[in-house]
Amino acid sequence: MARASFCLPLALAYLFLASVVPSYAQNEETDQPELLYDVRANFTLRCELPNDNSLAYVWTKNDTNVVDIWDLKDRYKLEHGGAEFIVPRSVEDDFGNYTCGLSGTEAVQRWAVRGRAFTKLPANTNVVEGQKLKLQCKVVGKPYPRVVWTFSNASEGENASDVRALLGERVTLRRSAQGVEDGELLLDAVLRSDAGLYSCAAPVGAAGAANVATTTLRVKDMYAALWPFLGICAEVFVLCAIILVYEKRRTKPDLDDSDTDNHDQKKS
Ligand SMILES: *[C@@H]1O[C@H](CO)[C@@H](O)[C@H](O)[C@H]1NC(C)=O
Ligand SMILES: *[C@@H]1O[C@H](CO)[C@@H](O)[C@H](O)[C@H]1NC(C)=O
Ligand SMILES: *[C@@H]1O[C@H](CO)[C@@H](O)[C@H](O)[C@H]1NC(C)=O
Numbered sequence: 588m589a590r591a592s593f594c595l596p597l598a599l600a601y602l603f604l605a606s607v608v609p610s611y612a613q614n615e616e617t618d619q620p621e622l623l624y625d626v627r628a629n630f631t632l633r634c635e636l637p638n639d640n641s642l643a644y645v646w647t648k649n650d651t652n653v654v655d656i657w658d659l660k661d662r663y664k665l666e667h668g669g670a671e672f673i674v675p676r677s678v679e680d681d682f683g684n685y686t687c688g689l690s691g692t693e694a695v696q697r698w699a700v701r702g703r704a705f706t707k708l709p710a711n712t713n714v715v716e717g718q719k720l721k722l723q724c725k726v727v728g729k730p731y732p733r734v735v736w737t738f739s740n741a742s743e744g745e746n747a748s749d750v751r752a753l754l755g756e757r758v759t760l761r762r763s764a765q766g767v768e769d770g771e772l773l774l775d776a777v778l779r780s781d782a783g784l785y786s787c788a789a790p791v792g793a794a795g796a797a798n799v800a801t802t803t804l805r806v807k808d809m810y811a812a813l814w815p816f817l818g819i820c821a822e823v824f825v826l827c828a829i830i831l832v833y834e835k836r837r838t839k840p841d842l843d844d845s846d847t848d849n850h851d852q853k854k855s
């Protein structure tokens with residue numbers, strides 16, 4: 588008696604859950620686990636829908652059956668009777684919303700797939716004092732996140748802070764040609780004190796881990812660029828002077844020579 592009264596609520600709870608869970612998975616957009624993949628590496632989606640009747644698996648990306656997606660043609664394989672969707676060599680545009688379902692049934696399993704974002708900057712950047720600076724933070728991994736810039740004037744990158752906090756109004760961040768929000772950093776007239784380490788970071792996932800790329804900015808003295816130019820000017824000037832003097836000296840005796848030559852010829 589005591590046993591039955593204990594089992595009945597459990598059984599009811601089980602039935603309740605069994606009837607509620609599939610419809611929950613089917614209707615709620617929030618029930619969409621995220622899958623982060625590394626661009627160019629492989630990724631695998633495993634369909635866990637119960638499939639006792641050996642129904643055919645149906646895979647979609649962005650609500651389109653994967654067999655109809657030209658971009659995925661010959662780039663994915665299905666294993667375990669279709670329960671596993673594998674992309675052996677992924678590309679940036681593989682990000683999107685994926686589902687698996689069973690042919691003729693309503694249940695679906697969802698994934699939000701996106702590429703892990705990696706940032707890139709050149710190791711070194713040189714600019715002449717007073718000139719414009721333009722830094723491009725390149726990103727691999729879609730959808731592109733908004734990147735965050737930090738600056739440190741110390742050689743080891745100590746005490747790095749947000750660029751806007753340190754350089755204030757002088758710095759402009761804007762969307763890069765690649766389409767990365769804040770991907771381009773601009774400074775109108777570089778000061779010598781702007782030299783240092785510039786980093787752009789892409790926050791990855793909820794874990795808060797970030798991928799960071801850093802460039803070392805060297806600011807050259809204005810005259811450092813001017814001196815070689817003046818040197819070349821001076822060289823050209825001296826060369827012209829030498830040529831002029833030489834030509835002047837040459838042309839006079841030349842005329843005399845030809846004159847005397849002519850005289851000589853007439854004489855002979
Ligand atoms: C997928 O990539 C992982 C490393 O990221 C590797 O260990 C694994 O062997 C790869 N699987 C296939 C099927 O290529
Ligand atoms: C679907 O995936 C593509 C990438 O292949 C992406 O550009 C697009 O924004 C996604 N979403 C929709 C609704 O098309
Ligand atoms: C995936 O679906 C969510 C809503 O469920 C939508 O906001 C998002 O734009 C979709 N992503 C893609 C790449 O289509």
Ligand SMILES: *[C@@H]1O[C@H](CO)[C@@H](O)[C@H](O)[C@H]1NC(C)=O
Nearest residue numbers: 739740741742746753779780
């Ligand atoms: C670096 O910046 C700090 C202020 O943020 C300043 O006090 C310090 O002098 C600077 N160091 C150099 C080498 O410019």
Ligand SMILES: *[C@@H]1O[C@H](CO)[C@@H](O)[C@H](O)[C@H]1NC(C)=O
Nearest residue numbers: 740741742743744745746747
């Ligand atoms: C970094 O900041 C600390 C205090 O905030 C200071 O003691 C230290 O000298 C700074 N380092 C550099 C390299 O500026």
